[in-house]
Amino acid sequence: MKAKLKSIEGSITAPKGFLASGVFCDIKRLGTGKGSNKGRKRDLALLVSETPAVAAGMFTTNQVCAAPVKVCIPRVAKGRAQAVVANSGNANACTGRQGMKDAIEMTRAAAAAFHLPAEQVLVASTGRIGVCLPMDNLRAGIRQASQLLGHGPEHAAEAAEAILTSDSRPKQVAVEFKLGGKTVRLGGICKGAGMIQPGMSMSGKRPAARQLHATMLCFLTTDAAIERAPLQAALQEAVAQSFNRVTVDGDMSTNDTVLILANGLAENAPLASVRAKEFQVFQAALNQVCLELARMIVRDGEGVTRMVTLRLSGARSYTDADAAVRAVANSALVKTSWCGGDPNWGRIIDALGYSAATVVEEKVDIGYSAPGAKKVIWSLRRGQPTGVSFKTLCQAAAPREFDLHIRLNLGRAGAILYAADLTEAYVDFNKGDVSNPASLGG
């Protein structure tokens, strides 16, 4: 079902009853000395619902997972939360017992400001791994953030800015739609850039026999009235089609987190189950918001100059489709060819061939199209070059965004993946500068 959605301003504060703020607490500048305001960046975001809300979440399936993720999982499982506190510049990952204490302390500090139980506050972090949080900075930041909360789009924008790490720009979306005659709003902010190949689940546990793969954080708000189970189901489905279908560099983070709060202030008839009449409308809206945010993450990935949407079909199973499409999207040689605008199908079929999927060379089709367009220029059909000129293929692979179509022609399963090129800028950024430890990324 395609929801009639209207894009609106304000992202996470667009839905009724949500307040946000984003402040400076100098986590990102640690080690570089303080004093001037030059280069100071917002690094603490706070999001609060005026009324109790239903909560759902999806978390990294990395076995090495950060303290804030460990704190959130059981809280989200209870299904209710009223606030989210998040910092950038430090992932609070691999920080042992102190890390757990600090993550809980963050939620306590935020809870105290609003006279909430700490369990009603969720927490997320992103940044360098293995360094304990500067808790004095965080306490001061949380205090300030709770005083600066507001409903306006400028407040949402500051929160969106405060969760960024190597991102070049904030990422915000909000939509408005009708649910049972009532106007409902749904908004979100997210961050990505590097260590981006999320594979999230509700419990942080991996599905058996399947390898999943940023730090990406996403916070969603809605004033829809919806119960816990359908909200979690809707989020799982939306994440499966969006954040879990992107890869920038193939590295899955220790901190990936998507959270949604639904406070019911739109006063629609509450969605009590996935079979509720209006559930598909909500699902469609959530899918679209998540996909839009996920694609922003790929476009703004570290050093990224091209976003490629891989559309693979004809695999024997979904497992095969996923393995094949990830092998292509994460191949260093395929990614560098995208960087050069080189329609090198040889590297693509090579990656298909070494993937865990069943692939038969003589059956493979490879082609290009404009984003979402139906007209495909095939470079390879049934394993053989089609004779389309190199110049034409170069034109197809030249745009900043294009679709790469792969047909295995062996079965009926398919998969989509939103991927990026690998550039010198990515290497330059991530090799860092050991003479300036503060320059080193997560």
Add this chain to the structure above:
Amino acid sequence: MKAKLKSIEGSITAPKGFLASGVFCDIKRLGTGKGSNKGRKRDLALLVSETPAVAAGMFTTNQVCAAPVKVCIPRVAKGRAQAVVANSGNANACTGRQGMKDAIEMTRAAAAAFHLPAEQVLVASTGRIGVCLPMDNLRAGIRQASQLLGHGPEHAAEAAEAILTSDSRPKQVAVEFKLGGKTVRLGGICKGAGMIQPGMSMSGKRPAARQLHATMLCFLTTDAAIERAPLQAALQEAVAQSFNRVTVDGDMSTNDTVLILANGLAENAPLASVRAKEFQVFQAALNQVCLELARMIVRDGEGVTRMVTLRLSGARSYTDADAAVRAVANSALVKTSWCGGDPNWGRIIDALGYSAATVVEEKVDIGYSAPGAKKVIWSLRRGQPTGVSFKTLCQAAAPREFDLHIRLNLGRAGAILYAADLTEAYVDFNKGDVSNPASLGG
């Protein structure tokens, strides 16, 4: 058993009765116009034994595999061959029926020069995928190469040069050792550079439920007298410990091939089985030659500035050990940190965590040592930073070559992998220049 090996000159022509040559037939210059000799590179190698020889081989397990691989597998299975013809500049992969005809034609042209049956000639190719071989050039090249064959080290050196693609230098090794009182020689040449993460098997078939992962080519010769079965067993073991343990960029090629010819001219008592008394001596010599060649491939990988030997122990199973060590070695973020000399253990433990291996954060140790040294500087023990200074860790991760030690502390299985950093030079080289198709790599 550690064989007493003496390094000698001459690589593949060091053993008695082997002749080699390497000539120019302009495969690499196609499309750039002919005329001057500027930039002309050797691109056709020929290797011949004066007497019939026992043959063994290992081949890529990529499901998309090149015509020369398909031609070699059944020939090697018969266990006898007397010559190898190989070209660089064109992989003869994804070339359909014409590719198969051309590969067979290459062996016929070489066979004709020596009045051999074509089945006694093996063939290998490396270079761009998806373009048919320029057979006129190849026929002329094979004719010339068969006239220029010689026993001297200069002939071996020319053959070693003729198989290179993006390699910066030829790779040659030869050793001499005693087998039952007789002096035996073993030599090899190889090439690598990009699309390097071999996972070869004897049949080109993948072991069930295990994903394996250059074009790398390696040709080995020995004058040892050894029968087919022990020769294949020895090669399988040597490749498992060497070429199948390297990764430059994580991409497994369509053309990976290792071939060995044993002509028996050393007149040792023939090694008839793996239980033969002297077999372990031969195995040890072959292991060492293959490992030396494999490490040359990593050091000379595209854009590589650092070779890192990952030594992982304490995994629950070998499958886990291999998955964990490959996740680390192929992580874009780990590889770029090596490029910058950044001892970023956060990225290492992140990659361990998303690997298919069972990993428990609180048990992981990570450390550095000089190549092969016993003294390890641990940066992480039981998931916690050891407090060793960042400066000391930077010094440990600064050399051109170092060992990275990872202990999972969960079981008794281990794995070694020879890996490389990811540099701007790799990206620059592989993005190519679409305005000059001849510049584009494989």
